[in-house]
Amino acid sequence: MAFTEKAVVFLVMMMAAFQISHAAVHKVGDSSAWTIIGNIDYRKWAATKNFQVGDTIIFEYNAKFHNVMRVTHAMYKSCNASSPLTTMTTGNDSIKITNHGHHFFICGVPGHCQAGQKVDINVMKVSAAAAPTPTSAMASPVPPAANVPAPSPNNASPFIVVKGAFAFSALAMALLHFLLFLPLHY
Template identity: 60%
Template sequence: MALFVKTVALLVLMAKFQVSLGVMYKVGDSAGWTTIGNVNYKQWAATKTFQVGDIIQFEYNSQFHNVMRVTHAMYRSCNASVPLETFNTGNDSYTVKTKGHHFFLCGVPGHCQAGQKVDINVPRNLSSTAPTPSALASPTVPAATTPAPTTSTAAAPLEAFKSGFVMFGVLIAVFVVSVSGVA
């Protein structure tokens, strides 16, 4: 009986661990965090379904850019004077810990105005499977389709890992139960 309780406890821990794994999204996909190439970060974010636990990766040339987490008002006005957080290594990650909007911009003068800003929106409604476009999207812009994260975001391998991890846990539990003779 003790082995059965331990097995159930292990399964509960594994399920909890699986839920905490997030998808890694590289902002701008292959273009990264830049002003070159007219990357539309609003459109990029609208095609993703962000969740708590996801990792938002900013890759950029730190000689020319930075990343600042800001308030909604600062995001709208491109005000980088008092950011909530500043990142400047060129390879920065932000782990989403709460639902709602997470606003980022480049604090280099003129870059935010040129479009180097992104709103990472984690929907509050758990039953929502489609991403909601940025709260700042123009009403004349049609909603983007919802493709799965591309392989360049490393989402596919992580999703495969999560599925494999859950399946491995189930197999271990079945094995332990069968070996222990608990029916």
């Protein structure tokens, strides 16, 4: 393989490693999960996260007592579960975030949303050069109701240590591959 072809392969591997290193899995409520027991503040939980396109959000809960409903901003604010956009009931629901914006979820069991079982997953928009916007609508943002401001974005720091470790190891493997197969002469 010619040197320029190897350089192109190296660059493609580096770009793939960079993209892979940014996906994270977030379990809503962390060890407390999706519940009304323990007065979990899901707003505070979400504020500690740096959600990005490609991340996966996991709702773990007892399906006998809870569910997950994706709703509009207005429904989220008023805890209105009458006509959700989607309803999940497995007890272990996984949602891949495919675009930026606010993604609103509530528990539709009467009284649970009012007790605080609701979460706004705010995926910040990044520059077009860093991540193109996918066209999938699985977790498309819901525009807020007219004249109702959306919640302000959080300033939580990203999981740099974990992402950095994955990115570094991928970089090291790609560099090793490049050097091992580098021709000794042109």
